[in-house]
Amino acid sequence: MNVTLILFQIDTTLEESALSPAPPENVGREQAKGCWQPGRSGNPRGKPKGARNHATRAAEALLEGEANALTRKAIDSALAGDVMALRLCMERILPARKSRLVNFELPAVKSATDLPAALAALIEAIAQGNLSPDEATPIAALLDAQRRAIETTELEKRIAALEAGRALS
Known part of the structure; x- marks a missing residue:
């Protein structure tokens, strides 16, 4: 998907929301509570699996094709002494160990x-x-x-x- 296309989609969404009428000022929590019947969702099937937010898709599209350049820049910054860039690179090279398989002799426990x-x-x-x-x-x-x-x-x-x-x- 083209970057300008995504930005255009975001802009049209913003324009559409700007054109929609504002809710009356007297709409409070009491009226909002009655929007849906108890026990019934407005979206019974829920969010589809793998669905991503518009902002996430826009950010991914902007970064598309730039991963190599950004990685190289982070490495160069780390080598130049930028502590945060160095930390970022080290966390990717050697992530914190969560657990490992252990192998040692343990006698059978039957009683x-x-x-x-x-x-x-x-x-x-x-x-x-x-x-x-x-x-x-x-x-x-x-x-x-x-x-x-x-x-x-x-x-x-x-x-x-x-x-x-x-x-x-």
């Missing part, structure tokens, strides 16, 4: 008696530098959730056995 060995393996991985404490924390939380699930299952079995014993008496 509550297996949990201490699993936690010991987790602590050993931290001590060896294979895991950071921040990476180990969610794993420890998973082990705790597994412990609770094991305890709940064992309690249900005990309660069922006790109830079965009472039924026989």
Whole structure:
């Protein structure tokens, strides 16, 4: 799409809105509340997926074909000592790490008696530098959730056995 075409579309939209009559001054919240019936939307299907705002499309059209020049300018500014440009470039080259896959030996946990060995393996991985404490924390939380699930299952079995014993008496 041509840049001038988009700008023309924006201008015509502005002209059309300027030509529309202004709402009366006495229109307040009470009258605005009655525009739609409760539970019914004015646009039941909602905004289509992938639909973008007019300003975003206009900005993309203006930048079309300029990405290489702008990137080169940012790099040149960073190399010249512009701290903000340097930060921008570094954030693109090496973004902040959110998470990573970790690989270490964790013994199987089938009962509550297996949990201490699993936690010991987790602590050993931290001590060896294979895991950071921040990476180990969610794993420890998973082990705790597994412990609770094991305890709940064992309690249900005990309660069922006790109830079965009472039924026989």
